Amino acid sequence: MSTLRVIVRRELLRLFGAPTAWVVLGALQFLSAYLFFIHLEDFLLQQESLRAAGGTVGLSAYIIPRFFMPLSGLLLFIAPLLSMNLIAGERSGGTLRLLLSAPVSAVVIVLGKYLATLCLLTLALILVALMPLILGFWVAIDPGALLLAILGTWLCAALGLALGLFFSALAGHPGIAAVAAFTVLIILWLVGQVEGTELTATTRFISLPHHLQAFYSGLLDTRDLAYFAIAIALCLAAGAKQLAGRRESP
Amino acid sequence: MDTPPLIKTTRLSRSFGSLAAVREVDFSVRRGEILGLLGVNGAGKSTTMDMLCGVLAPSAGSITIGGFDLQTQARQAKRLIGYLPERPPVYPELTVREYLQFCAHLRGLAKAPAAAACGRVLTQFGLDEVAGRLIGNLSKGYQQRVGLAQALVHDPSVVVLDEPTVGLDPVQLQGVRDLIVEASKQRAVVLSTHILPEVTAICDRVLILHAGRVAHQSPVSALMNAARSLTLRCAQPPDIEALRAVPGVTGVAPGAEGRAILDYEPHTNPAPAVARLAVERGWDVLELHAGTSLEQIFVELTYSADAADPP
Numbered sequence: 001m002s003t004l005r006v007i008v009r010r011e012l013l014r015l016f017g018a019p020t021a022w023v024v025l026g027a028l029q030f031l032s033a034y035l036f037f038i039h040l041e042d043f044l045l046q047q048e049s050l051r052a053a054g055g056t057v058g059l060s061a062y063i064i065p066r067f068f069m070p071l072s073g074l075l076l077f078i079a080p081l082l083s084m085n086l087i088a089g090e091r092s093g094g095t096l097r098l099l100l101s102a103p104v105s106a107v108v109i110v111l112g113k114y115l116a117t118l119c120l121l122t123l124a125l126i127l128v129a130l131m132p133l134i135l136g137f138w139v140a141i142d143p144g145a146l147l148l149a150i151l152g153t154w155l156c157a158a159l160g161l162a163l164g165l166f167f168s169a170l171a172g173h174p175g176i177a178a179v180a181a182f183t184v185l186i187i188l189w190l191v192g193q194v195e196g197t198e199l200t201a202t203t204r205f206i207s208l209p210h211h212l213q214a215f216y217s218g219l220l221d222t223r224d225l226a227y228f229a230i231a232i233a234l235c236l237a238a239g240a241k242q243l244a245g246r247r248e249s250p
Numbered sequence: 251m252d253t254p255p256l257i258k259t260t261r262l263s264r265s266f267g268s269l270a271a272v273r274e275v276d277f278s279v280r281r282g283e284i285l286g287l288l289g290v291n292g293a294g295k296s297t298t299m300d301m302l303c304g305v306l307a308p309s310a311g312s313i314t315i316g317g318f319d320l321q322t323q324a325r326q327a328k329r330l331i332g333y334l335p336e337r338p339p340v341y342p343e344l345t346v347r348e349y350l351q352f353c354a355h356l357r358g359l360a361k362a363p364a365a366a367a368c369g370r371v372l373t374q375f376g377l378d379e380v381a382g383r384l385i386g387n388l389s390k391g392y393q394q395r396v397g398l399a400q401a402l403v404h405d406p407s408v409v410v411l412d413e414p415t416v417g418l419d420p421v422q423l424q425g426v427r428d429l430i431v432e433a434s435k436q437r438a439v440v441l442s443t444h445i446l447p448e449v450t451a452i453c454d455r456v457l458i459l460h461a462g463r464v465a466h467q468s469p470v471s472a473l474m475n476a477a478r479s480l481t482l483r484c485a486q487p488p489d490i491e492a493l494r495a496v497p498g499v500t501g502v503a504p505g506a507e508g509r510a511i512l513d514y515e516p517h518t519n520p521a522p523a524v525a526r527l528a529v530e531r532g533w534d535v536l537e538l539h540a541g542t543s544l545e546q547i548f549v550e551l552t553y554s555a556d557a558a559d560p561p
């Protein structure tokens with residue numbers, strides 16, 4: 001059995017063996033159902049006035065950004081909670097020595113833990129995405145736009161997780177890892193969102209909502225894809241380097 | 251027969267910021283040998299062991315395990331290592347069997363060999379009846395045994411045990427010592443302890459670390475010869491000068507409760523002469539026995555190291 005598979009399996013068992021995963025799945029489903037139905041109702045209420053004004057805003061265009069943008073914010077809130085334990089938990093539990101003394105590279109440890117947790121978040125996202133998908137039985141929704149929105153949200157969650165994992169490799173305690181990850185994610189979320197200010201090139205480049213916007217308006221821009229891919233790869237590489245290089249206080 | 255050592259360290263050093271935890275430590279361990287690492291708390295034992303197992307990177311110096319450099323050929327070297335840190339690295343939410351299987355897989359064993367290896371160590375460490383229980387619910391002694399089993403599940407050539415007998419009751423203690431001796435027959439074992447009799451009971455060689463440096467390194471038998479002593483306790487206070495004059499006696503020191511501790515030259519035994527003297531002088535012997543004062547040697551060595559090299 002490859003060691004990557006061993007680590008992924010172990011992490012999945014840990015996640016689903018404890019209440020954490022089930023609470024996350026349940027809470028996310030509940031909150032997103034609430035969000036979804038609020039916006040669905042809003043749409044039904046405003047449909048009359050929109051039609052009277054001669055506008056033709058479709059359901060997809062109305063509901064996708066309104067539903068998925070807060071959903072990605074919610075996932076960014078959950079991701080550091082799921083990732084904070086990945087390495088800092090092993091460190092405080094004394095089991096990191098087991099992993100570091102085994103013939104497994106730091107990259108495999110980091111990647112294994114990341115992939116397992118990403119599986120959980122992917123499952124959560126699929127369950128949530130069922131709600132707008134089910135609407136398709138009754139009304140015409142744009143499947144491309146919906147898939148793109150799901151992809152954007154998934155990338156956003158994946159980024160939150162990678163950042164959380166990096167801080168988990170850095171911190172001695174899971175709580176510190178979570179707080180540090182929240183701080184950075186909140187900065188990425190809020191930067192360039194101050195009313196009345198123009199986005200400069202830098203803030204535009206690092207702003208998370210700016211890169212998500214395109215996914216939610218049905219546009220696939222490779223620059224946005226690259227933003228997420230690079231950020232995730234950087235976080236994971238830094239996490240592995242942290243684990244392999246310093247080895248100071250296991 | 252001269253076999254190449256399985257563990258070899260060369261000028262091994264590690265600092266944490268400005269604190270030099272381990273300084274230029276050289277030693278080697280061959281197959282079939284148990285090396286005891288002795289030292290007071292903070293002497294650098296655990297840091298040395300972490301480096302031996304690739305958990306910590308040395309600041310300077312090198313380690314080879316079975317001929318593989320631990321820094322540049324980490325994967326091959328680590329395959330040969332079994333490590334029990336001071337705190338058993340167990341997952342409380344796993345059962346003993348699940349945990350040992352995970353450890354075996356982690357060290358690269360395939361499914362069938364891993365299951366066989368688990369069965370072997372479960373029996374070897376008397377864990378069969380708790381195999382299905384969660385580790386978190388086991389007593390400290392059992393957790394320690396699970397930790398030992400994990401260090402040996404992949405049949406490593408090199409076993410590193412950081413205070414393996416801490417927290418065990420006397421019966422378990424003897425059992426674990428027997429297991430370590432048994433395991434050492436085909437392996438190189440490094441164990442740390444601050445229980446001195448443990449070193450004399452199971453180790454072949456002893457290395458005393460003090461303030462990160464090697465303060466003493468020798469076969470245990472040599473240390474035992476050096477540490478040979480007689481303890482005398484009498485109803486009347488004995489005449490120290492008369493004791494000093496007994497042939498073979500090299501020194502007399504006061505011990506607890508009015509005892510006199512006599513050091514003597516190797517390969518001699520002044521006990522009969524001391525007994526005769528005590529009877530002649532009418533000291534009324536309450537106690538006279540030969541024993542080793544490893545503690546004394548230990549204290550002397552660490553103190554002399556302090557004097558030679560203030561930290």
